[in-house]
Every structure is written in structure tokens, then in C-alpha cells.
Amino acid sequence: MNLDELNEIKEKQKKYNQSFDSYIKVCVAASCKSLKSDQIKDAMREKMDEKCQVKGVGCLGLCSKGPLVSVTVDTNKQILYESVKAEDVETLFNATCKKEAAKLPQCSLDQPFFKHQQKIVLENSGEIDPEVIEDYIEKDGYQALLKVLNEYGPEEVVREMMDSGLRGRGGGGYPTGLKWATVNKARSDLKYVICNADEGDPGAFMDRAVLESDPHRIIEGMAIAAYAVGASRGYIYVRAEYPLAIERLKRAIRKARSKGFLGQNISGTSFNFEVDIRLGAGAFVCGEETALIASIEGKRGQPTPRPPYPAEVGLWGKPTLINNVETFANIAPILRKGGAWYASIGTEKSKGTKVFALAGKIENTGLIEVPMGFKLRDIIFDIGGGVPEGLKFKAVQTGGPSGGCIPEDLLDLHVSYESLREAGSIMGSGGMIIMDETSKMVEVARYFMEFCKSESCGKCTPCRVGTVHMHDILDRIAKGTGTEADLSLLEELCDMVGQTSLCGLGQTAPNPVLSTLKYFRHEYDNLIQKQEQPQVNQ
Amino acid sequence: MAKRTNPKVDFPSDDKRWKILNATMKRNGYEGHALIETLHTAQDSFGYLDGDVLAFVAKYLNVSKSKVYGVATFYHYFNLKPPGKHTCVICTGTACYIKGADQLIHDIEDKYKINLGGTTLDGELSVMETRCIGACSLAPAVVLDGEIIGNVEENDLLKTLSGWMV
Numbered sequence: 001m002n003l004d005e006l007n008e009i010k011e012k013q014k015k016y017n018q019s020f021d022s023y024i025k026v027c028v029a030a031s032c033k034s035l036k037s038d039q040i041k042d043a044m045r046e047k048m049d050e051k052c053q054v055k056g057v058g059c060l061g062l063c064s065k066g067p068l069v070s071v072t073v074d075t076n077k078q079i080l081y082e083s084v085k086a087e088d089v090e091t092l093f094n095a096t097c098k099k100e101a102a103k104l105p106q107c108s109l110d111q112p113f114f115k116h117q118q119k120i121v122l123e124n125s126g127e128i129d130p131e132v133i134e135d136y137i138e139k140d141g142y143q144a145l146l147k148v149l150n151e152y153g154p155e156e157v158v159r160e161m162m163d164s165g166l167r168g169r170g171g172g173g174y175p176t177g178l179k180w181a182t183v184n185k186a187r188s189d190l191k192y193v194i195c196n197a198d199e200g201d202p203g204a205f206m207d208r209a210v211l212e213s214d215p216h217r218i219i220e221g222m223a224i225a226a227y228a229v230g231a232s233r234g235y236i237y238v239r240a241e242y243p244l245a246i247e248r249l250k251r252a253i254r255k256a257r258s259k260g261f262l263g264q265n266i267s268g269t270s271f272n273f274e275v276d277i278r279l280g281a282g283a284f285v286c287g288e289e290t291a292l293i294a295s296i297e298g299k300r301g302q303p304t305p306r307p308p309y310p311a312e313v314g315l316w317g318k319p320t321l322i323n324n325v326e327t328f329a330n331i332a333p334i335l336r337k338g339g340a341w342y343a344s345i346g347t348e349k350s351k352g353t354k355v356f357a358l359a360g361k362i363e364n365t366g367l368i369e370v371p372m373g374f375k376l377r378d379i380i381f382d383i384g385g386g387v388p389e390g391l392k393f394k395a396v397q398t399g400g401p402s403g404g405c406i407p408e409d410l411l412d413l414h415v416s417y418e419s420l421r422e423a424g425s426i427m428g429s430g431g432m433i434i435m436d437e438t439s440k441m442v443e444v445a446r447y448f449m450e451f452c453k454s455e456s457c458g459k460c461t462p463c464r465v466g467t468v469h470m471h472d473i474l475d476r477i478a479k480g481t482g483t484e485a486d487l488s489l490l491e492e493l494c495d496m497v498g499q500t501s502l503c504g505l506g507q508t509a510p511n512p513v514l515s516t517l518k519y520f521r522h523e524y525d526n527l528i529q530k531q532e533q534p535q536v537n538q
Numbered sequence: 539m540a541k542r543t544n545p546k547v548d549f550p551s552d553d554k555r556w557k558i559l560n561a562t563m564k565r566n567g568y569e570g571h572a573l574i575e576t577l578h579t580a581q582d583s584f585g586y587l588d589g590d591v592l593a594f595v596a597k598y599l600n601v602s603k604s605k606v607y608g609v610a611t612f613y614h615y616f617n618l619k620p621p622g623k624h625t626c627v628i629c630t631g632t633a634c635y636i637k638g639a640d641q642l643i644h645d646i647e648d649k650y651k652i653n654l655g656g657t658t659l660d661g662e663l664s665v666m667e668t669r670c671i672g673a674c675s676l677a678p679a680v681v682l683d684g685e686i687i688g689n690v691e692e693n694d695l696l697k698t699l700s701g702w703m704v
Contacts, residue, residue, distance in 0.1 A: 030672060030673060030686070031673055031675050031676060031688075034673060034676065034679075034685075034686035034687070034688055035676075035688065063675030063676070064675045066675070199672065200669070200670075201670075202630070202631030202632045202633075202635075202669050202670035203631050203632035203633045203670060203674055204670075204672075204674075205670075205672035205673070205674055205675075208672040240578065240615050241615075241668060241670070241671050241672070242671075242672060278574070278575070279574065279575065279578050280613075280615075281574055281577070281578065281613030281614070281615035281616060282613050282614035282615035282616075282668070282669065283612065283613050283614065284669065295574065296571070297571045298569075298570055298571035298572060298573035298574050298575075298601075298609070299573075299605075299609065300608055300609055300612040300613075301612065301613070357674060359632075359633035359674035359675060359677060360632070360633050360636045360637070360674075360677075361636065361637075365633075365674065365675035365677075366675050397632065400632065431632070431674075433632045433633055433636060435636060439636060444636075447632070447635055448632075451669070455669075457612075
């Protein structure tokens, strides 16, 4: 496949997609699909004719109002129907054919939820059919890969990534360009590229949505990365809990291979690249890169000390590049529009946009993408619509079990890797759980510690034993039988486990405790001094 | 990774599922690193991993039984006990937890006198937990016999479950 052939497919698909008078796009990502949106799509597909196009698309974002159906009758008139039911199919389809709005619940597209977002990673999400490669190509898909293969040397690609300022979206925030440069420089006959799609952080679903809505974007990103670092094989390590994402990835890989974007001598160059899927099996620790590598090798997912880093000694001892799904999703746009373009978005040290999954006690649960530096308060109250049922906001939890709870008076901070760390939390992969005044913070800390305790792989003692003890103490305090001595022991353990654990899981496990102690210490004190009812039953 | 020659496979019985299992191992060249892939296939076809399955996999992937057992027990996704006729998996991700998943668990444990991960004595119902299925906008969510149900109300869930228990 060369650039001319690619453009031919692009133009052909464009012509086809523009040949209709009206368009119906039904969200078939996991959230809407579990509300039976696939049946709605199938029923509409049966009615589809040469005038009205019906297609299944990826996540439209506002998951709490699903199933969502987006309708375009004239090029610039879009209607978003919410909570669509099977019995609405007839009405909706007929009205659309007549270029009218159906008398069904609509979701305003003028609301801040849609207007204040800036989409790079999710640009195709809700637009294209994730199962049709031509739809991706129409949106400039695989342009970046062919451009890079034919016009750039590997070092130039790495330089472009350096210029972009993109940092790892899995949570750590390590500069992506630097990571690529290290693997690029490593000498080996064989190198690997791994996509970390083991979205283990409970309460986060960004990666799932990207994989389900726009799988080719990941394949293109991985292929460009492989070219830049000199790798010839890739693995996508995806959670077994995401069957739909796995199915769409498998199909996308097959299609990409048949079109010649994967395989031998891609685009007539000497570049070869093959991608395989490896399934996770429910272990949070496998998000840690050395544990993930062990899991791909068919072993228990236990981390190994670093250095050596996977960039030098990785999968089967070979230099390996590991990036997260959202990181790979940014690659094609960066190479298409240039590193400088990407670097113009965001803050001084955190460039580009970030996808967040809003969930918990918030009006608009769903997926959003905003530029770095966006104010936390605006994410929650403007885009998110605030806390429902007239209750008061209490805290937002970011970074999952490795992160912390941020209270109301810090909401004016501008989201970046640094600002969240200063606030005692972390960026993490992008899950944001909003808690209202009914949430009990000791109980929240206990919940996360219970998670870390059961997810600890057992290899190093501080994490294996420390998390159990911390959980026991939190359990006692939450049940109202904790003492002052418990509290000081808890703080001591937080310090010890954080400082001495082998991998990120243990090192960050105390964060939820530390941040709730920092901002909600009175809740701990009240329970210990018996001034408050126990937060859980005994 | 030197290629091994394919071993001659003795199937424990005529059950077709052994052939499915063997196909996965064969596709991966009977390499030890295909262990997790193979266990996934085994669980998909047999429903759980019993001693015979683990021994079969160990033998043909040329991996020690202790390593196979170690991997099978390390990952939460693998079950070593047969599940009940119906399964109810409760998501205990953060969003579901904040929205009352613990109450759902409490109610079910109370009504059916079983603990998470357990199966009722008559083998009708297994209740399990999962760490986030990514359906956070539908919290609290459960997976009933493989189907994701969102915005679960306690009473509705208990009613569905009692409908199963004839």
C-alpha cells in the first residue's frame, strides 16, 4: 500500500459516506451496548436505504444518558437522542428520513459537556464504525504511518516525539520521546513493542473506550513506534474483562494485515511488523511493566527490580518499548500534524490533552477529553454537571488505588502531572471518582487498601505484609474500635511500605490513606474518639 | 525460542473440548509461554480448571505442574472450582463501590448464606466479584450469566436471583 492507494480508499469512502441524505450513528461501545444498543442498531440497519445511512460507532461520551443515537440530517444539523429504546426505532428512523427531529428525549449539544472538550485521542470516537477500516482511513487513518515509513528516518520520528512533549498516559508521566530514544539506541537483533491495555485501575474506562471505538489508531501508533525503535514484533496486553475490546482489536489486526499495514515489507519498505494479542487474567499488578512482561511470558505476574529497565532488557530479555493505550492513541496525530503542534496544547510541562473517565456521584458520568491545565473545578462542575440530588461535593479521587482524594478547597488547581502530585494524588490513567457528602473517607481508604492487599503479588514483604496490616488497622478504625496508637502505627506503616516496596503497587499503596489523613483527619479522629458512628457495621 | 517438535497428544477422553485445548497449544507451538493463553481456552471450554486439565496442560507445554498451578491460582480470572448453574458477578470497582456495591454483596450473602466466591449448596448459584468491568457509568453494575446489567437496584437483583433458584 502506498500513499496514492491509501488516498484512493480515503476518497472512495468519503464519497460513499457523503452519498446519503441523513445519517444515524448508534453508539455500540460497552456501556450503551449493555443497554442493548446493538439491538437498536441492528433494527435500524435493516431499514437502512440509499438515503439514510445507519452505522454503529464508538463511545459518544455521555454514557450516563445511554443508549445514545446521534443523527445528522443536514451537514451541520446534529441531534443527539438519549435513552433510546427498542420501540423508538420506527419513530426515530422515519423522522430522520423526513429530515425532521423525532419527538424523543434529546440531549443538548450546547451543554458544557460537549462544548468544552478538545478531542485528539477521541477524535474518531463516536464518528467512525470501529469495525470498518475504510472509515478510519477516511479520517486520515494510516496517513502518518505511510508518511513516516517513506519520508522519515527512525531518529526523526523519535525527535518529533521529543518535540511533542508527550508524557506516558499510563500514569507515570515519563517522557515518551525519551523512552523511545532509549529503545532506539539499544542494540539487539530483535526488539518488541508492547501496548499496555491492562486497564486495572478500578473506576477507569478510557482505554476500554479507545480500543472499542477506534482500534486502528492503536495499531497505527504501535507500528510507528516499532519503526522508530527498530522493533519487528508487538503485543497488545489486554484485560480479559474487556471482551468487546478484544473482539474489535482482533478484527482490526486482521483488516490491517490484509491491507498491508502489518506484515512483511510494509508499504514496499524493508520494515516488518506483526502484532498479537495477549490476554490478561485479572491481576492489577500486571499494569506494572516488568510484571506485564512476566505475564506475556506465561508466568505469574510478579515484577522484577529495575534497572535493568525493559527498554534495555525486556520481553524474553530483548529491548522492549511499553506504552499505554492512550499514549499510542496520540502518536498518529502527532506525526500527522507535527510535534510542535502538540506541544502548543497544554501546560509548560504537561503537553497535549488528557482523557478522563468521570464516575461516582456526578451528574454526567462518561468520557471526556480536555487540554492539560484545565481547572479541576470546571471538569467536575462545568463539564461533569456537578453532584446530583442537591448533595454537597466532598472529594474527587484520581489515580485509583495509587492516587488520592482531593478536597473541595483544592479544586481550583489546574490539572497536570505536577499539580496533582503536589496535592497528594497522581494523574494516574485518568479515572476520576467523585464523592459527595455521604461518602465516608476512612471507609474509602479501607476500600483501596483492601484492593491493594488482595492485589499484592506477594513477592516483596513490605507490600505483602504491610498492606494486610494497614487494612486491619483501617478496618478497626472504620468499625469504631481503633485507638490513637493504631493511627500512629498506620502512619509509620504508610512510610515504610511506600519507601521499601519493590514496585509501584506497594510504593503507592499508602497514597489513599495519606491523602485522606491529610485532608480528612477529623474523620479518623472522630471515629477513634467515638464522636461518630462507625462507618461500617461490625 | 527454539521450536520444539509437536508432541504426540494422548487425549484423556473423547470429549471434544480436549481437542479445542490442544488446538491452542498447537497454534502456539507447544511453547511454555502460551500457558496463560491455554488456560484461558481451557476455562472457556470447561468452565473451570480442574486437576486433569492442569496436568494435561503441564504435560504438553512441558511446564512443571507446580508452575501451572502457581499461574492458575495467581490470576483472579481463573476458577479452580466448578461454577454454579448461574453466575452473578458483582463489580466492586470504585464507582460501583461508591454507589452501593457493598450493599448488594451484603444482601446476597445474607439471603443465600454464602460468601463471595462461593456457590450455593444446590449448585444453582455462584456469586463472585470482579475488579471493574469498565461500565462505571452504569454503576453499580453486575454481570448475570455473562450479561452486563447496569444501575442495579437491590430488590430487582434479588428478584432475578430468586427467579433462577427453582
